[in-house]
Amino acid sequence: MKKKWWKESVVYQVYPRSFRDTTGNGVGDIWGILEKLDYIKSLGVDVIWLCPVYESPNDDNGYDISHYRKISEDFGGQNAFDELLEQMHKKGLKLVMDLVANHTSDEHAWFQEAKKSKDNPFRDYYIWKDGKNGGPPNNWTSFFSGSAWEYDEATQQYYLHYFTKKQPDLNWENPKVRREIFDVVEYWFEKGVDGFRMDVISLISKPEGLPNTKYEKFQDTIVHDYANGPKIHDYLKEMNQEVLSKYDIMTVGEGPGIDLKNGPLYVGEERKELDMVFHFDHMFIDCGIGGKYDPQPFTLNDFKQVFTNWDDVLKDKGWGSIFLGNHDFSRMVSRFGDDGRYHQASAKLLATLLLTLRGTVYVYQGDEIGMTNVAFDSISDYNDVETLNAWKEAEQQGEDMDAFLSIVHSQSRDNARTPVQWNDDKNAGFSKGEPWLKVNPNYTHINVAKQEQDPNSILNYYREMIAFRKANPALVYGNYACLDENHGQLYVYRRWDADGDFLVLHNFSDAPQTFNADLKENNYTLAKSNLNTNKLNNFSLDPWQSKILKIV
Incomplete structure (x- = not known):
């Protein structure tokens, strides 16, 4: 397997609107990112993925671009961006931007x-x-x-328009459109940008004739009708040949509709398309027939099967992305952990999971302090266009709106977009003005300042785990084998190469668990745990405990 800097990197995603506001207008800005660069660097990450900061009317918070070569004055303009790029490179950080090439703003x-x-x-x-x-x-x-x-x-x-009516889809069949996009990519690479996260890139090739969909479940429509169109790989190969291959950069494609069958086609090293994709098998795991606002229960076995299957199809062929949250989904500790009694333990468990799987790791802002979902009392407190449209549709269909508000509490994209909780000052230290989106009320006890002072905090555990991963290449490049595919509460796997051999155990439950396996327990020594309570038996775990055991 070829070693690359982007395979070994840990990426920190910044959603600038919610990160840090320095002007008092309630909207985060680039100067706020500059102010916190040392904090980001202190985590041990290598790359910042910056969500869109281009000129935009913000119908979809910047994913509706009206000018691809202009930085929005809302975020500080071109001077602020140039300063950010310069300071990041001085600190040894790389910058990955968002490329939104499936659609533009209708104001473009x-x-x-x-x-x-x-x-x-x-x-x-x-x-x-x-x-x-x-x-x-x-x-x-x-x-x-x-x-x-x-x-x-x-x-x-x-x-x-696959998204809002103010986001018309581009016609990639037109070679002039492809040339325009390639020129945009080249423009930013020439400025020194280190890569692109490509928004819904799997959707750029439309099916011939645009036939009616016959699928009842929207996720099936995405896979079979919207994504993986007949010319998708032609377009990506052309982009790679014309621009990407000429620079030492990283690319990650957001891939709704990308599945185990077609995933390797996007990232196979010999195919020369993309370096990685974000698939959504685990992120859509609870989607019912009606999509994310029709949530269905799922099991731990469903969850871990996703990671096992993807590792299997990509090994020796390509490279994966490891993430549990971003700006489009609920907070990971609220979704996959326990944000109540076991908030700290489960947030640390999820960090351990992220940083011990094979693939490039992505950490979304605020997850490093265990930020949680928010439950606003009224739909009027929500901003996200997806949430508001789903609410309107539910009203039109005569649904129980109190029950639907509970679904909003768990599913809304605004869960991930509440301002970063820096301290316990007014507005969580995010802004001196009125924030564009209300702050989660729990900022008084979940915030960066408080966790900086606590050596056992979630924040300091992230720093430890990132350093641990970097010190043990077996956790980056090593083989993977799931050892407990059918256990309902435990996720246990082995990671190994010639230089290191680890057994990683996670207890995804509120009860103590013991891993029963045909392994000699005394062959392992405890290398890392998210809890200070260490049972004498290496294979026994407290509620929401993770252990990394090293073979001796």
């Missing part, structure tokens, strides 16, 4: 031209179709509820 100059007339030179930059039977061209729905088509009165055609 290309779309403003495209909608003027059917024969405008930019018309074919987007996907326009005539309606059928007095309605949209097909039955596709948006990721954010409602039809994926918007009617344009002036030209009497519909345009496609």
